[in-house]
Amino acid sequence: MIGSIDCMHWQWKNCPTAWQGDYGNRKGQKSIILEAVAGFDTWVWHAFFGVAGSQNDLNVLGQSPVFNDVLRGQGPNVTYQVNNTVYQTGYYLADGIYPRWTTFVKSIPNSxxxxxxxxxxxxxxxxxxVERCFGILQARWLIIRVMGFELALSLI
Structure with missing residues (x-):
């Protein structure tokens, strides 16, 4: 497993007036989206920050560079065996909204x-x-919650 993938919407309090139409979400708030892949130790393996706020996880995935290394043949070498079948590609744990691709493993809905x-x-x-990782980011980077997105970007 490479990690868990998910998106988080951050409220953008100081969104520039010219961008407010693009970054408005369903609730009328301005937000920006962070897509992340995090491991069990909350290590962030992939982060894609800055997608406009009105998007959902699937639209973000369509714009994300998360599979660029794999497409170039430079993806991580992961070998594991399940039911006597050896697999050579890594996978991500995902929630139900993600597509039925072999790279996403989802829970069994009606076990x-x-x-x-x-x-x-x-x-x-x-x-x-990945949810714990988002919580840690918000707790440690208080500036993201208090001051808005601009200062967080200047720190990265």
């Missing part, structure tokens, strides 16, 4: 057997790694 329920429990727990 019936004990094995499926156990898988869903573990998968949902590990998928929350």
């Amino acid at each position: 019936r057997s004990q094995k499926q329920k156990l898988f869903a429990t573990y998968q949902d727990g590990y998928r929350k790694d």
Whole structure:
């Protein structure tokens, strides 16, 4: 597993007037989106920051460079075995909105057997790694919440 992938919408309090139409979300607030892939230790393996606020996770994925290395043949070498089948490509844990691609592993929505329920429990727990990462970013980078997005960009 490469990590858990998800998007977070950050409210942009000091959005320039000229950009307010592009960065307005469904609630009328101005926001900017962070797509991230985080590991179990909340290490950020991929970050794509700055997408306009009215977008959803799928639209962000369409603009994201997350698969650029793989397309160039430079992706991480990941080898693992499941049910006696060896796989050579990494995968991301994702929630239900992401497409049914082999690179995304999602939870089993209506788990019936004990094995499926156990898988869903573990998968949902590990998928929350990216959510924990977002929480840590907000807690440690108070400036993002208080001052707005411009100062956060100047620090990166």
